[in-house]
Amino acid sequence: MAEGEGVVKSAGRVLGLLQIFAEHRRAMRVSEIAQALGIPQSSTSMLLKTLTAMGYVSFDAEAKAFRPTLRVALLGAWLNDEFSREGSVDEMMVAMARATQDAIILGVESGVYSEYIHVVQSEQALRYALRPGTRRPLPATNIGRVLLSLKPDDEIERIVRRINAEAAETDHRFDVAETMRAIRAIRREGHSFSHNLISSGASVIALPMPTPAGYKPMAIGVGGPTDRLVRGHDVILAEMRRLIAQYLGS
Structure with a gap:
């Protein structure tokens, strides 16, 4: 995921995360997401934790994987x-x-x-x-x-x-x-x-x-x-x- 060129880092990472889910169309683990975003796993975890708290991402404890919630889909419906x-x-x-x-x-x-x-x-x-x-x-x-x-x-x-x-x-x-x-x-x-x-x-x-x-x-x-x-x-x-x-x- 490219940063710079007028892109606010935090906003770019959020939208990059949603784009990755759109491409893969499945729940994903932190390590997979971090690799796809090209950022440290610790930063990815913080990003996912924030979006989970806001209701845009959910965590499956059994699969240890994250996925977007319906709230994301409804934003642009x-x-x-x-x-x-x-x-x-x-x-x-x-x-x-x-x-x-x-x-x-x-x-x-x-x-x-x-x-x-x-x-x-x-x-x-x-x-x-x-x-x-x-x-x-x-x-x-x-x-x-x-x-x-x-x-x-x-x-x-x-x-x-x-x-x-x-x-x-x-x-x-x-x-x-x-x-x-x-x-x-x-x-x-x-x-x-x-x-x-x-x-x-x-x-x-x-x-x-x-x-x-x-x-x-x-x-x-x-x-x-x-x-x-x-x-x-x-x-x-x-x-x-x-x-x-x-x-x-x-």
Whole structure:
């Protein structure tokens, strides 16, 4: 778990802890949590003790493990009413993972980056593993390109030039004309599926996700081995669109 860059340590650790539970979806021991957070076990114990006292975490004495309480789920339950007419966004993503048999990624714009704010991992042996909190320059991923496609052309060009200007000597630079060609294709086809953008042999099929007024634009993607996504492209895309329409009414 990264700290610094304007992150208050205590707040970062609390949210990092909740994110770890979201990824693992089970009760966990102190040692496991400390390792996942990358902080001392003594600090982890103090954090868990505080959240237990406040009712956000419970302790199973027999299993010697902690898990979040329903109080955590209820904190943001009201947000689902703004997004989904049938269930939570997480339920939609789980349904999408079951239908496509691959990882489902929810991304949002964060400055000149796309940030993966929620991931439902694939259960297949050969899979595309991603962690929530991963950030990539907007032109570097299919999800980021979908987010860019929602912007005016002049703004896209400014973003790409800014990324290139701020890039370190060893970082990849993005060709403005090539990026704009990809954006036009996304607008024409309604989705993005450029192959092997980040990792050789792995790709993402990405779509814009309907977002209520007042929220940053989001994109959702199915990530997996490129060959598997190519073979199943039409079926995967149809399932994504069906579930978005079912849950979000669009």
